[in-house]
Amino acid sequence: MEATQENPSKILVVLHQQHSTPGRIGRLLECQGYQLDLRRPRFGDPLPDTMRDYAAAIIFGGPMSANDEEDWLKREIDWIGVPLKENKPYLGICLGAQMLARHLGQTVCPHPQGKVEAGYYRIHPTEQGHELCDCRFPETVYQWHREGFCLPKGATLLAKGVDFEAQAFRYGERAYGLQFHPEVTISIMCRWLARSKMRLRQPNARPPHRHFQDWCLHDWRIARWSDAFLRTWIAEDSAIAA
Template structure:
């Protein structure tokens, strides 16, 4: 367990942060949660960290992305899917990002599949909010968001579709009032984009993927609107007051 808090104050119980890479970080999401006064309880179940029995001692949970498939058969991955019943039953805030959203879909009984034409979303792609998604928070959904995935899912039964994509349907869903799944990556920072596009260069060779230069250009074109939306979404998700001091971008 790794507790990271704002050095001066904290007003929330810790947020459970589940990471799937040995060197992964919670990126912008982690920074903004700390600025909102939420300590981070960082765990890596893939590498042996246990999950809590429930969220009684946590303000919520965020499950991040990873290089594996939501359909893999590893025991730790199955335990994560099963564990997601806890925040749903307790009506506690849950946020799944990319793989974390796909695990939520699987918990709800929805298939997670590759695109029938083998397409991927790796780079910046348009998304379209639904009627339910337009009033989600104070800032509108950004027109384009950062993606890094080869599988996706349709909106599960019992969930509300908040935003949809052109090649992968479900880009944002809500389950109940406090559980959300985002297929895209509002957590990504410029440093993360630079690292991913070097260490996983092969992903740029898949159908539909964008070149490394388009990733870099897309950051400067689209990230400010993504950052504004992410701030407002996290305030809504955590039930936070309006902190004017929060920076709009990395």
């Protein structure tokens, strides 16, 4: 993809651990011709004052809470106003979606009964969710979180769950929040399962063997939808800039 001032080819990718990767999402974007600019504000990387040189921004997940008091996290939540103000595509995944909800004035909190989602769970796409791109919204997705949020004021619900209702939403024309993890590959899943055994002992978590069984059943649909969604998400902005 040839970059121009009006249609840059870089994607700003925000990660929260030293060895985190953008997984499937990163590979799909690179295959679509985009360059990834990886930033880790938690470890001192700055975030840009403007999105002028970027086609879009993605904030991924992490083990911290959107309610934590660290200065870097508060600055990152505030920074989300940059792509929103400039009407640039923004995608928040898990923690990134919760940060978007916090930026929009919504609360983020644990389940009242202490439930978590770790593994594959059914969600229920809305009519707007099914209309999002030319690939049907996946109805079983990979989750790894202990907190959730209500739909921010002015946002459009794209998919809802049973224990954590807000699973996907759109705010404005180009900002999206996904509570689930479309970026997860089998290697990422293995790493999380090995390093986070406490999460698997919490209420509502799926046992390890179910993660692998359900990956075989559902991952191909998530992969196909992810590719179609990313193309639509970026194309919305490219059409405006052209």
